[in-house]
Amino acid sequence: MSAKIISGTEVAKAIREELTAEVAELKAKHNVVPGLVTILVGEDPASQSYVAAKNKTAHALGIHSEQVTLPADTSETDLLALVDKFNKDPKINGILVQLPLPKHINETKVLYAIDPEKDVDGFHPVNVGKMVLGEQCYLPCTPHGILELLKRSGVKTSGAEVVVIGRSNIVGKPIANLMLQKREAGDATITLCHTRTRDLAAHTRRADIIIAAVGVPKMVTADMVKDGVVVIDVGVNRIGMSESGKAILAGDVDFDAVKEKASFITPVPGGVGPMTITMLMKNTVQAAKQAAGLI
Ligand SMILES: NC(=O)c1ccc[n+]([C@@H]2O[C@H](COP(=O)([O-])OP(=O)(O)OC[C@H]3O[C@@H](n4cnc5c(N)ncnc54)[C@H](OP(=O)(O)O)[C@@H]3O)[C@@H](O)[C@H]2O)c1
Structure with a gap:
């Protein structure tokens, strides 16, 4: 017997097509444009390529995407202030801080500072707790x-x-x-x-x-x-x-x-x-619908 190959590329493509249609409908019917910001600290090449792929995918789906790249010596205080700014920004529904962060920054503190309603990575303890309880939340x-x-x-x-x-x-x-x-x-x-x-x-x-x-x-x-x-x-x-x-x-x-x-x-x-980035987009669309009171 030879296994059936599960193609994440194909499944991701199908979900992205569904999301493209959903994003277009949100705009046409409700004037809602989902917004995602990615925050990258430092110049790690793998992280740079992950963030670039996330922004490219968001753009292709019609999601408003912003990318902030900060120098490696950015202070924790400055990063927390930026997260707070996006927590309050109505154009932004999802905040993604690319990990790993430089060693002088406390990752946990930064992830916990993200508004759970905008935590499209699903790493905030509020979302983790809801996931364990089987409640509606952003799944990682x-x-x-x-x-x-x-x-x-x-x-x-x-x-x-x-x-x-x-x-x-x-x-x-x-x-x-x-x-x-x-x-x-x-x-x-x-x-x-x-x-x-x-x-x-x-x-x-x-x-x-x-x-x-x-x-x-x-x-x-x-x-x-x-x-x-x-x-x-x-x-x-x-x-x-x-x-x-x-x-x-x-x-x-x-x-x-x-x-x-x-x-x-x-x-x-x-x-x-290919599924990981796609589900990030799905969570961002979910966040926009929640913020607009549509779910
Ligand atoms: N495709 C994607 O989108 C995606 C996303 C995330 C991760 N990944 C990949 O998935 C892999 C795992 O990532 P992660 O972040 O979950 O890794 P991680 O944090 O390094 O955890 C690895 C886990 O594997 C266990 N482990 C290591 N060697 C083992 C062994 N010989 N026998 C049994 N268990 C062993 C470790 O056990 P202990 O806890 O006892 O140390 C640990 O729990 C990596 O290759 C990563 O690149 C892919």
Whole structure:
């Protein structure tokens, strides 16, 4: 058996088309234009390219987007003042502070300063708390994207044994939490694994669905999975450089071998990655609708 490839590129494209239509309708019917600001501190090349991609996508969808780039030695006080300015700016519905921040700035303090109503990354404790309670909130973008991939691929999660590898606040913990809730793409039985897990393979071998968010290239090997497993590979690992100077990426899963046993699998690149920015746009549109009293 060779797995059906879940193309995040295709699913993201479909969602972006839906969002483009929704943004156009918001403008035409309600004169509402969703607004997103991205704030980048410093010159980290990876962060620069993430922020550029976010602004480009927002622009393509008809979302008003602003980008603020600050020098690496910007003080925490100045950054907090800028966040406060955008908290009060009615044109802006979503505020994204690109992480990581320089070491002299307290990331937690900055993320907590964002108005929860504009926290389109879903990192503020108010949104995290609401997510855990199953209330309406902004879901963090990568787990939100994974839910959409599962839903739109027709993967049945109710009653499934799901093994999540990785317990970060941005992927592992929230996806584990979301998939155990009584919701679409939820109702699963969850095992959350990490570096202290005694026998990782014993867990992964009985999984119906594996979500790998580890950061170790190709660590999930074919002998660790059962036939018919669904594999969502969140990992993005640079394993080399092509002759043209492009980074060669690998996921956390040994794709070529595991795809021969799996029923569904996401590739890297082109799997979870394109979904993350798309869900940021979806959250921004949701924020604009909420601010306009439309939901
Ligand atoms: N596609 C996207 O949009 C997207 C978004 C976010 C992240 N990512 C990628 O996803 C990966 C994970 O990101 P993250 O931010 O969640 O990572 P992270 O904060 O570094 O967390 C990694 C987790 O994996 C666990 N882990 C590491 N080695 C392990 C091992 N050998 N066995 C079992 N567990 C192990 C760690 O356990 P401990 O807690 O015990 O240390 C930790 O919980 C990275 O490759 C990242 O680039 C992709």
